Amino acid sequence: MYAFQYRRAKSLSEAAEVLAKDEDARPLSGGMTLIPTLKQRLAQPTQLVDIAGLPELGGIDCRNGVLTIGAATRHADVAASKVVQDAIPALACLAAGIGDPQVRNRGTLGGSVANNDPAADYPAAVLALNAKVVTTKREIAADDFFQGMFTTALEPGELIVKIAFPLPKAAAYCKFPHPASGYAMAGVFIAQAGDGLRVAVTGAGASGVFRWAEAEQALAKGISAAAIEKLTLAADDINEDIHGTREYRAQLVKVMATRAAAALSGKK
Amino acid sequence: MAKITLKVNGEQHSAEAEDRTLLANFLRDELKLTGTHIGCDTSQCGACTVHVDGRAVKSCTMLAAQAEGCEVVTIEGLAKNGKLHPAQAAFTECHALQCGFCTPGMIMTTAALIKEHPAPTDEQIVHGLEGNLCRCTGYLNIVKAVKRAAELQKAK
Known part of the structure; x- marks a missing residue:
């Protein structure tokens, strides 16, 4: 790995500010893609801004026909959530099948969706369920969000806060x-x-x-x-x-x- | 460089490390806990599995800085008062190893698995060990050992 500075963000606004000021800084959530990428020296960020523990990015909630999941929610927690299992069982099942147990214990919903790996599971759920990606700046419809391999509508410094899934039949x-x-x-x-x-x-x-x-x-x-x-x-x-x-x-x-x-x- | 403070196997530890230091290297090089093995170093093999705040993770794919303030358990911390953890006892009893390199990771994953599934089915075991590779292909005895570990845990 090339050297970088690690910083644990104290708030979402602090994270957004650091990322806006430094275009070579990168947000770090579960790190299940980013850390292997860094280890292979395929990226050279100046700073990693750890957002995984931010309370603003947590929480699973279902009300008014919409299941909302915080971006830093780990795959294992989506899979084990009674709320998700009751609201959209296919989504809980999808989360339970990502990678392996160790990956599910670290990897996050927001990280997976922001990365938009062409072989990742979550993008299929977000697109099929016509979910809304709620960011630090706006709400983005799933149809507008995914823009090609590893490419999304996110602007530099824009972070996913949560994803809102309308409940399907x-x-x-x-x-x-x-x-x-x-x-x-x-x-x-x-x-x-x-x-x-x-x-x-x-x-x-x-x-x-x-x-x-x-x-x-x-x-x-x-x-x-x-x-x-x-x-x-x-x-x-x-x-x-x-x-x-x-x-x-x-x-x-x-x-x-x-x-x-x-x-x-x-x-x- | 930054000072990293975390609890490992019940003891508070602090050490200076570069920001890019991986948890696996921090445990091995700074804390001299070499039971955590680095097998593939590409997040595939799971030999480096440890528990962070009670969850099995690959310590080669986590920065030491991310574990700041966390409770880490390594293979050295599983046995209590000189008595092997059920997973350790079961791996010994079932001879669930050949070369033994993957064993620390297998045991850490097993310990987490039987906590989540106290009576795991074969499918739960196979699915649960997906993040751990054994190049000697000793999987048959490993699966047996996980079942045995669950029995020993129940009998405790």
Whole structure:
């Protein structure tokens, strides 16, 4: 690791101020991506501003049809939360399947969403559930938030405070995890809400998480595995790497979507 | 450099360390607690697993500064009054190791696992050990040991 200065922020405003003044400073939440990145010398920040313990970024709350989770909430706490399990069980289940236990004990919701790793699980939930990303400056709709691989609408120094998930009627998430890392080779989150049905795909898109429009249209007429089985996902915009070709991943997306649809139709 | 103060295995410790010092290195180099092993140094293998405020974490993927004010338990702190922790006793009894390099991390993860799941199923064990790798592939006995550790914990 290159040398940097570590500082534990005492408040969200202090953290935002430090980050605004120093463009090479970086916020540190759980550090499950940032620390490995630093260890490989792929980044050289001047300062790390630790925001993980800030009370403003904590809390899980469900009221008026919206589940709100603080950005610094750890995956293990989302998974174990009775509030989340009751409100959106698919989200608790997703959190329980991220990485491994040690990663879930450190990694945070806000960190994962801000990083927008193309194979991370949370972006699929945020996009499918049509969540709002509440930052230190504004509220950003999920459709506007994710802007490509590792790219989001966040401006320098802007921090995610919490994420507000409108409660769906039903939701399901299925992923094919990479056997070593647990990252999604393909992950599909389907959420059915009063104002429509959304299908978000992670792990596969060449530009990160995306909505699969054809699947949304097919399922809008009735949720069934058969509705997905008729579809073909074009492989053109699918990611290809040593773990799988784009055609293989496109097929995995379809299989995961079929499973998620089956889980959802079984629940109804 | 900054002074880092934290509680390790019940004792308060303070030491100077660079801000970029990892908790694993701090424990090993400053506090001379070399039971915590660094295996892969890339957050994969879990040999460096310790408990921070009661939770299993990979100490190679956490800065010592992040643990300021926290309670850390390492493999050296598991046995109490000369009596092995159920996880340690079970790993010995089931011979859940070959070379033993991954064992401190396996045991720390097991100790956390049986606290969360006092009677773990095979699936919970396999899922719970996903963050720990054994290059000797001694997993069969490791899974047995986790079950045995849960039994020993219950009998305590």
